[in-house]
Amino acid sequence: MAGPAILAPSGLQALLDVLRARGYRVLGPQVRDGAIVLAELADAAALPVGVGDAQAPGRYRLRDGEPDRVFGFATTAQSPKAVLFPPDELLWRGRRTADGFSIEPVAPADEPDHRPVAVLGVRGCDVAAIGIHDRVLLGRAHVDAHYAARREEAFLVAVTCSAPGGTCFCASVGTGPRPRAGSDLVLTELTEPHRFLVEATTAAGEAVLAELPTAPATADDLAAADALVEAATAQMGRSLRTDDLHELLPASAESPRWAAIAERCLACTNCTAVCPTCFCTGVEDASDLTGDLDERHRVWDSCFSLPYSYIHGGAVRTWTASRYRQWLTHKLASWQDQFGTSGCVGCGRCITWCPAGIDLTAEVATIRELAEAHDAVAAASDGDVLGGHR
Amino acid sequence: MAMGGRTVTVAGRAAGADPAAAEEVGRDRRPTLAVWKFASCDGCQLTLLNCEAELLALADRVRVAYFPEATRAAVAGPYDLSLVEGSITTAEDAERIQQVRAQSRILVTLGACATAGGIQALRNLADVAELAAAAYPRPDRLAFLARSTPIASHVTVDHELHGCPIDRGQLLEVVAAVLQGRAPRIPSGSVCTECKRRGTVCVAVADGLPCLGPVTRAGCGAICPAHHRGCYGCFGPQDTPNGRSLASLLGAAGMAPTDVVRAFRTFNAGAEPFRTATGPALPTSVPDAAGGRP
Numbered sequence A: 001m002a003g004p005a006i007l008a009p010s011g012l013q014a015l016l017d018v019l020r021a022r023g024y025r026v027l028g029p030q031v032r033d034g035a036i037v038l039a040e041l042a043d044a045a046a047l048p049v050g051v052g053d054a055q056a057p058g059r060y061r062l063r064d065g066e067p068d069r070v071f072g073f074a075t076t077a078q079s080p081k082a083v084l085f086p087p088d089e090l091l092w093r094g095r096r097t098a099d100g101f102s103i104e105p106v107a108p109a110d111e112p113d114h115r116p117v118a119v120l121g122v123r124g125c126d127v128a129a130i131g132i133h134d135r136v137l138l139g140r141a142h143v144d145a146h147y148a149a150r151r152e153e154a155f156l157v158a159v160t161c162s163a164p165g166g167t168c169f170c171a172s173v174g175t176g177p178r179p180r181a182g183s184d185l186v187l188t189e190l191t192e193p194h195r196f197l198v199e200a201t202t203a204a205g206e207a208v209l210a211e212l213p214t215a216p217a218t219a220d221d222l223a224a225a226d227a228l229v230e231a232a233t234a235q236m237g238r239s240l241r242t243d244d245l246h247e248l249l250p251a252s253a254e255s256p257r258w259a260a261i262a263e264r265c266l267a268c269t270n271c272t273a274v275c276p277t278c279f280c281t282g283v284e285d286a287s288d289l290t291g292d293l294d295e296r297h298r299v300w301d302s303c304f305s306l307p308y309s310y311i312h313g314g315a316v317r318t319w320t321a322s323r324y325r326q327w328l329t330h331k332l333a334s335w336q337d338q339f340g341t342s343g344c345v346g347c348g349r350c351i352t353w354c355p356a357g358i359d360l361t362a363e364v365a366t367i368r369e370l371a372e373a374h375d376a377v378a379a380a381s382d383g384d385v386l387g388g389h390r
Numbered sequence B: 001m002a003m004g005g006r007t008v009t010v011a012g013r014a015a016g017a018d019p020a021a022a023e024e025v026g027r028d029r030r031p032t033l034a035v036w037k038f039a040s041c042d043g044c045q046l047t048l049l050n051c052e053a054e055l056l057a058l059a060d061r062v063r064v065a066y067f068p069e070a071t072r073a074a075v076a077g078p079y080d081l082s083l084v085e086g087s088i089t090t091a092e093d094a095e096r097i098q099q100v101r102a103q104s105r106i107l108v109t110l111g112a113c114a115t116a117g118g119i120q121a122l123r124n125l126a127d128v129a130e131l132a133a134a135a136y137p138r139p140d141r142l143a144f145l146a147r148s149t150p151i152a153s154h155v156t157v158d159h160e161l162h163g164c165p166i167d168r169g170q171l172l173e174v175v176a177a178v179l180q181g182r183a184p185r186i187p188s189g190s191v192c193t194e195c196k197r198r199g200t201v202c203v204a205v206a207d208g209l210p211c212l213g214p215v216t217r218a219g220c221g222a223i224c225p226a227h228h229r230g231c232y233g234c235f236g237p238q239d240t241p242n243g244r245s246l247a248s249l250l251g252a253a254g255m256a257p258t259d260v261v262r263a264f265r266t267f268n269a270g271a272e273p274f275r276t277a278t279g280p281a282l283p284t285s286v287p288d289a290a291g292g293r294p
């Protein structure tokens, strides 16, 4: 593979042009409705130049970023999940026929004006999240055909984080700020002078890179990228200790903390909707008034919704405490048994976009403290019991 | 009260039907649909009229047997599907809804009035005699119940459509479901689910706008946040609403306590989770069936 290269800031437009010429629908970060979101991008001038974000539990604000910096923000409001695993996916249509009904399969390529998707500005956490979705949706006995079709043709341009947000903790879960394997190209935005270090990580990335007006990167460029990663790592707003979670959370099933969280939790499902790895869905049949046409849709669902745990006769998790417990325990502990990885990539979205500002890193810390205090008391009383009765 | 003014009894309408029309419909095998109005503003019924394109398909499938907003023709019950708008606010209406139920195979309530008592249920939280005296020159001429109650407090309801007004898509869905003999798709979770599905940036988190979406039932498609407004809860409580948490969040964000109370007490003030989100509702001692004044 060709070595790392340097792209001038004006080269971003060339990158967009090359991707579009190759038939991609290019999505990139842009300011919309008071946030930086992923949206269709044809013109590099629409990128959020000089715009930053301030993120805290339950709070997001745009702010002035470093002037000229194109990727000087933390995360987009929604991750590429909404593109590769859309919130509402038509699976098939059924039509009434003279002697029964017919089923018409639907594939992403059948959508009007369908083009493969290229996403510019995927963060390390989101690259890792796509890797987790690949495992969950492609790596098991039954491959998710719609996801497979979108994923296979997608092109990902990752960008190293220079300005992690107040709710980010990718460094402590090992997914950033430098994107790991999983994208096609990795950009790192360097300053003085303003330039982009570009690394191709797949053959498709290599082919695109070959069409860009670049110069070979120097050792100084690579050192500048390393320094940027180091500075960004030091700026992480939050951290999560992960080594004990596989045991801690299942052992804390009866922790009093779940009830305390349920006092605040709104069971609104925002956390799961913005989480780049949450993949739970429901299936809905929508028929028209005549009943001659039926469409089966797969729509995002959430372990925070009541009908989600409906088993004949009623819902199992009627209390919000049991839903939060399910979410956190699955995400951080049983996910490891199921998929060989944690389900959390440290993007911080569930913290920022929770209207109640519930922070999983703080909740895990509290649950751990309570467990330790409980163990200490148990150990002390155990001693007593043994002392008194033996 | 004026809101409960229109009182057309089922029996009276049926007896007054045009014999020729009755003869014609006698050969008609299409299921019958009736729309009934109680204390309400007509907005939900008008949603049905606004389904112009779909109504054509509907005319093929159902016979509109009683629909005061759309047609003057009326036929005798029983009806396959009754859509009921409005809350129960008078003794006559309390009687009439029993007749409607008795004549209806499937009964669906439309909107905040019929499902939660409507904006007029605000009087459930006040001294209704005092209100009447303040609003009318001759309150002694009024005949009304002290409380505005949802249809389900009086008769069994098969499906409920929420909203002020209802969503046309949901209305067509419930009609289609009844015609096809299946369960309608009526979500019970929060408005937030619809915000996220349509990709709206959360106005509460990104702008600090007060938004009742987290405690409010989905169904409208999250219209208000999509137009950069906080949800004001017109669909009423979601299936597991945490009104107390949202009320304290609104307070912490700087909303005055009286405004927090008001935010929860609008079209769905009669819904228990909204009524009690800001603490015990006052007063609670108004008797159910006693009139405000004789």
Ligand code: SF4
Pocket (backbone or CB within 6 Å): A271, A274, A275, A276, A277, A278, A331, A343, A344, A345, A346, A347, A348, A349, A350, A351, A360
């Ligand atoms: S659990 Fe929260 S921080 Fe972790 S990946 Fe999901 S949204 Fe991001």
Ligand code: SF4
Pocket (backbone or CB within 6 Å): A264, A265, A266, A267, A268, A269, A270, A271, A272, A304, A353, A354, A355, A356, A357, A358
């Ligand atoms: S944790 Fe926050 S975002 Fe998630 S359901 Fe509860 S209140 Fe909503």
Ligand code: SF4
Pocket (backbone or CB within 6 Å): A268, A270, A355, B191, B192, B193, B195, B196, B200, B201, B202, B203, B204, B205, B211, B212, B213, B214, B222, B225, B230, B231
């Ligand atoms: S704007 Fe309101 S309804 Fe939408 S996600 Fe935010 S809190 Fe929920």
Ligand code: SF4
Pocket (backbone or CB within 6 Å): B163, B164, B191, B216, B217, B220, B221, B222, B223, B224, B225, B230, B231, B232, B233, B234, B235, B236
């Ligand atoms: S967003 Fe809220 S207030 Fe607006 S239409 Fe929907 S339920 Fe009603």
